[in-house]
Amino acid sequence: QVHLVEFGGGLGQAGGSLRLSCAASGLTFSNYAMGWFRQAPGKEREFVAAINWSGGITYYADSVQGRFTISRDNAKNTVYLQMNSLKPEDTAVYYCAATMTGKPRSVYDYDYWGQGTQVTVSS
Numbered sequence: 689q690v691h692l693v694e695f696g697g698g699l700g701q702a703g704g705s706l707r708l709s710c711a712a713s714g715l716t717f718s719n720y721a722m723g724w725f726r727q728a729p730g731k732e733r734e735f736v737a738a739i740n741w742s743g744g745i746t747y748y749a750d751s752v753q754g755r756f757t758i759s760r761d762n763a764k765n766t767v768y769l770q771m772n773s774l775k776p777e778d779t780a781v782y783y784c785a786a787t788m789t790g791k792p793r794s795v796y797d798y799d800y801w802g803q804g805t806q807v808t809v810s811s
Contacts, residue, residue: 697805
């Protein structure tokens with residue numbers, strides 16, 4: 689059974705930093721591209737960042753480009769999201785997800801999802 693578990697959410701300040709982690713089990717992690725998505729209250733889930741199986745290719749939403757960095761450690765079955773220069777509009781539940789063949793920016797193409805972790809950014 690596949691499990692994706694996010695860690696590291698919480699309360700941050702505008703201009704500050706938080707680091708999210710997502711630990712995967714039950715799948716061959718290095719076969720999957722990994723993504724981070726977020727969902728704010730009353731809004732649809734949106735793409736944040738994604739990384740290919742090797743970590744050599746990354747993708748970012750325009751809203752986080754230059755502020756967030758996605759990375760992975762295949763030896764630890766873990767994907768990370770380093771969030772710098774936080775803004776109040778980054779407040780959302782953040783989800784990690786895994787896809788073997790889907791388009792990295794598409795929420796519909798991911799096979800497995802974590803339960804989410806809340807990130808709240810105060811101004």
